[in-house]
Ligand SMILES: CC(=O)N[C@H](C=O)[C@@H](O)[C@H](O)[C@H](O)CO
């Protein structure tokens with residue numbers, strides 16, 4: 001049984017896997033990356049080898065080494081390190097789950113298998129159960145991301161009775177825009193101490209209203225500080241500040257943080273939000289080289305990186321320096 005440890009809450013950064021220009025993993029910057037998240041963004045939880053981390057584009061031995069590096073460098077600095085261990089091969093997934101336990105990770109998360117797919121909730125739960133059983137002392141999270149897995153089984157159904165099947169089940173990472181399904185997950189599990197982690201960053205405020213207890217996302221790598229202020233305002237039940245996070249009321253509604261976060265994410269979405277975009281933006285904002293993604297081909301992403309810098313520097317609503325310093329009040 002999982003030890004009832006501290007509940008995972010607040011912001012969780014979906015970490016990028018830094019790479020060299022040749023596409024090899026650049027382990028040497030992970031320590032610096034931990035410090036950046038903690039000191040500059042106020043983010044102390046991470047989700048490793050997920051979508052943003054390109055977990056499914058890495059080899060199993062790379063995934064093991066990446067997980068080890070984050071756990072080692074995060075020791076005494078981070079609150080929780082959750083490792084995504086989903087894979088098409090149950091054996092590989094179990095191997096990664098066991099490995100996560102051995103290295104002292106704080107939890108594991110698993111997506112639905114996405115090639116030969118589970119056709120109903122019981123088949124999916126049985127797969128998740130087999131993975132969870134390989135790490136019987138680690139909190140287990142189901143990572144619901146139907147747009148990418150193609151597994152459209154509603155999360156509400158997956159959660160129904162899951163704790164009886166998976167005793168280590170501790171929460172849901174919900175990366176979908178169906179707020180009805182998300183709200184049902186919260187409502188149907190009120191007596192349980194599950195973590196409800198929302199994964200569509202641009203809709204976080206709406207998800208908080210529906211009962212999200214935290215959020216996992218790519219944008220918390222570089223918008224963590226501002227998003228934390230929104231969470232704090234929400235926590236104080238200060239909804240107008242959450243929506244309009246600013247100390248001076250004489251600014252136009254366009255200068256509000258929520259809308260600035262939204263504008264910024266919208267800008268990235270228009271660039272074609274993906275791992276290469278996230279890597280390029282994080283490199284520019286943090287100064288830590290994230291390199292190209294493993295996929296797609298490196299040349300294309302390097303072209304993108306050059307483009308991204310020019311575009312980021314010419315945003316009409318936010319200066320590059322204000323973005324870097326997290327001064328989203330400066331949004332105009
Ligand atoms: C598909 C994907 O990568 N989703 C991320 C996490 O679940 C989010 O953090 C998005 O990157 C973000 O919400 C922007 O759309």
Ligand SMILES: CC(=O)C(=O)O
Pocket residue numbers: 014015047049050051052053199216217218
């Ligand atoms: C965003 C997220 O949670 C992931 O990259 O897996």
